[in-house]
Amino acid sequence: MSTSNETKSKMSVTVLTGFLGSGKTTLLQRLILKAKSSGQKVAIIMNEFGSFDVDSNLLGDDVTSQSLLNGCICCSLKDDIEVVLHNLYHKDNPDIVFIEATGIAHPVEIMDACQNPTLIDKVNMPFMIGVMDGKRFLQRDKYTNQTKHLMEEQMTYSHFIIVNKDEELTDEERASVKAAIQTSKRQPELYFTNYAKIDDIDLNGKETWSIESQHKHQHVGIQSMSYTFSGPIEMALLIQFLKDLPDSILRIKGFMKFKEEPEQTYLFQYAFGVPQYEPEMMNMPLTIVIIGESLDKASLRNKLDMLNFS
Template sequence: MIPVYVLSGFLGSGKTTLLSNMLKYLQLNGKRPAVIMNEIGDVNLDGLLINDEVPVAEMLNGCICCTMREDLSSTLLNLYRRVKPDIIIIESTGIANPLELIEGITNATLEADIELRLVTTVVSAPHFLALAHRERGKSLRLIKEQIRCADLILLNKTDQLTTEYINEVKNMLEKLNQHVKIIETVRCEIDMGLMFNSIHRESEHYDQNEQQHPSIEKTNEHSQHHTHNHVMTYTHRFNGVVDREKFEKLFSKIPTEVYRAKGVVKFAQDQEYYLFQFAYREIEIVKINPQQSVEPVAVFIGEHFDKNQIQRSIQELTNIN
């Protein structure tokens, strides 16, 4: 049986960092992994961070757990038959409800020798704490569903909170999922031996013939309707180089309704390509050396923000005197 690992977690929690760490570990240990990546927008930027040797199937322009659920089953089967990998990792978009994603995987297990092995949810400790203190909001409800579906939780970015606040978050997580294993991390650094060996659910916990993952059992009492209809995206393709100073200032005053952005830009100062990640009001910019043709682009994700305002602000960046 080829094991399938699911990476869940809200936008900007650290899933892609975890994926990169997993792939490095697997390749160092002689394994042949394959990846399915889902983006709510029409561009797969996280794929630029993956080694060219790793087969990647992209699922764009939709959420893997609802509008693309049937596509997930067929994509999984095609990858299984075409590549015959040792392990398949699915990185879902940050607004996916893993419960419905699990159903899509289950359909594929009826036709191929694959099994869902582990659902890992990455939780940004400071972001979850901030949302929980507000005690309401669609984003909080979605994150709670992602927590309830998890076999393993990586409580990430713990370096940004005091011990008191970390313990408060852990208590909330344990109330939402009494059986989950919680590991505190910074930049999703974890002993991969734990992920791939000791944390797996024992097979006797559920009937393999029924192909039902324990996560389904423990969440079926919760509402299964989609909780992310409020999320919207805007994709902007740059028509020239960008002034770096103006670019960084843009994100210092971007509307609070935009809680995630990422993309590739080419700065006028050095004519080099950079990958940027924006989450929780912080931006990270890293120089990249693409081995393939790259289109400078930015993807913005948020709740009911003004797309026209974002478009105008972005266009001003390329008006360099």
């Protein structure tokens, strides 16, 4: 007898982010085997151009694999990732989903895709592992400013970082990598490895190998929260709420109704200080998801209550 939706627990999601050629797929293979050895049911979502070269006999038939091609999970394939995660939740209900993003994906956009309002009760806040080619990262100034910024952001928003190809780094270069990361306001923990070997890295949590449970006290980082409105709200009050938001709020997405047009549901999105409203034909639940850095959830909830009940 299948488990009902009401009793299903949320799926954990671990995202591997990092620039092209950093070793994400090699790390993914090791993480899959490690999770399986601890008894977890595993699913994989690949958003990479190319084949997924994993020995199926090694992984077994109990690992579900989905591919997202011809686009990037952080932009053109956002809707696709929502559909895939919904399907995994209802059909396979894995304990953990590993997502290997393309080398050009931005981690905040990936988090946004995984924390869609329709997924908030099914998927935990993604845990980000940055994968770095140490030498290439140190040579990032030779790339365009956009690419350099992306390489830095991929590491900045990670909970911790696997620095691959350690044997190619001198002591001075290793120190330079550490210094570069220590300038980040989050200062994620670094692990230097070769071939993404993680055998000597303790990833075991009290339930399964939950990395987040060990580092939560150190890395507040990006968080998410959801809020459900009881009915239509006033547009003017929403605009004032948005004007007062701190810069630490990165994304808001969800569904709203307004008192000026109470029968119409709108898909609402907010990013980089700009709100967008799009009529929604379906009568969706009036829930929004807020993603930001070190959220003051109590304060935000109080302000949203004022919006909701004014």
